[in-house]
Amino acid sequence: LKVSAEELPGLRVEADEALRRVELRLEKADRKSLLRLLPGLRIPELSVEAKLVVELDGPGAPKGRVDATIHGWTPPRPKELAGIVYGEETKLSAAFARDGLLSLRLDEVELRVGSLRLRGEGKLDGTSGGRLSLQLAGSIDCRELASSAVGAHLGLSAGAFAAQLTRGRLGGTVAVSLGVEAPLSRPTEASISPNAVLRCKLVL
Numbered sequence: 366l367k368v369s370a371e372e373l374p375g376l377r378v379e380a381d382e383a384l385r386r387v388e389l390r391l392e393k394a395d396r397k398s399l400l401r402l403l404p405g406l407r408i409p410e411l412s413v414e415a416k417l418v419v420e421l422d423g424p425g426a427p428k429g430r431v432d433a434t435i436h437g438w439t440p441p442r443p444k445e446l447a448g449i450v451y452g453e454e455t456k457l458s459a460a461f462a463r464d465g466l467l468s469l470r471l472d473e474v475e476l477r478v479g480s481l482r483l484r485g486e487g488k489l490d491g492t493s494g495g496r497l498s499l500q501l502a503g504s505i506d507c508r509e510l511a512s513s514a515v516g517a518h519l520g521l522s523a524g525a526f527a528a529q530l531t532r533g534r535l536g537g538t539v540a541v542s543l544g545v546e547a548p549l550s551r552p553t554e555a556s557i558s559p560n561a562v563l564r565c566k567l568v569l
Contacts (some may be wrong), residue, residue: 375391375392375394375398376389376390376391376392377389377390377391377392377458378390383422384421384424385419385420385421385422386418386419386420386421386422387419388417388419389415389416389417389418390415390416390417391414391415391416391417393411393412393413393414393436393490394412394413394414395411396409396410396411399401399413406521407428408435408543409437409438411435411436411437411438412437413433413434413435413436414433414434414436415431415432415433415434416429416431416433417429417430417431418431419560425463426460426462426463427463427469427527428460428461428462428463429431429460429461430458430459430460430461431455431459431461432456432458433448433453433456433457433458434454434455434456434457435456435457436453436454438450438453438455439453439454439455439478439479439509440455440478441502441557444517445510445514445517445518446481446510446517447513447516447517448512448513448514448517449479449480449481449505449510450478450479450480450510450517451478451479451480451501452478452479452483455476455477455478456475456477456478457475457477458473458475458478459472459475459487460471460472464488464560465533467490467491467492468488468489468490468492469488469489469491469544471486471488471489472486472545473486474487474499475564476501476525479504481503481505481541482503483501483502483541483543484501484503485499485501485502486499486500487499487500487545492535493549494549495548495550496546496547496548496549496550497545497547497549498545498546499543499544499545500542500543500544500545501542501543501544501545502541502542502543503541503542504538504539504540505538505541506538507535507536507538507539507563507564507565507566508528508531508535508536510565511527511531511535512528512531514529531559533567533568535568536565536566536567537563537564537565537566538564538565539561539564539565540561540562540564541559541560542558542559542560542561543557543558543560543562544556544557544558544559544560545558
């Protein structure tokens with residue numbers, strides 16, 4: 366892959382003299398720049414900033430870490446989660462290491478949107494055009510969920526009242542899991558499989 370400064374003007378590359386470690390920083394590449402780099406990619410209006418550190422020497426190399434922020438896009442969610450999954454930014458971070466000839470193992474994966482945190486692992490398969498697989502999990506406090514759901518239907522004041530009403534009376538969490546299967550050449554065709562298990566309880 367050849368990238369010029371004209372295609373990604375915000376790209377900065379640093380490396381040591383022995384090329385054992387390479388660091389790439391991308392400063393808010395907009396949709397136009399991303400489409401110039403990856404023609405045919407169907408993406409909404411957004412921008413991306415990222416930091417990628419790659420170790421090219423030692424066991425498991427290439428290995429490293431990526432931290433990225435997507436501005437102007439968040440995953441689809443029901444309106445009942447608007448008080449939890451809010452804002453206009455999605456943050457994604459992961460450590461990676463070689464897993465076979467054309468694949469990378471993803472560890473310490475974290476997805477952050479609003480106050481929602483999901484963590485897990487995954488794999489980046491470089492064969493057949495490339496495919497990203499993720500398995501993430503997290504939890505939502507039942508009181509936060511109740512407040513968010515009431516606020517979505519009855520307004521912020523009602524949501525705040527629900528939060529006060531359930532304080533000390535509603536306990537437990539909602540276990541959330543998310544599976545992602547995405548072809549790298551067609552990320553908008555990603556298959557996302559959410560799941561939630563209620564573990565809420567009334568405290569009398």
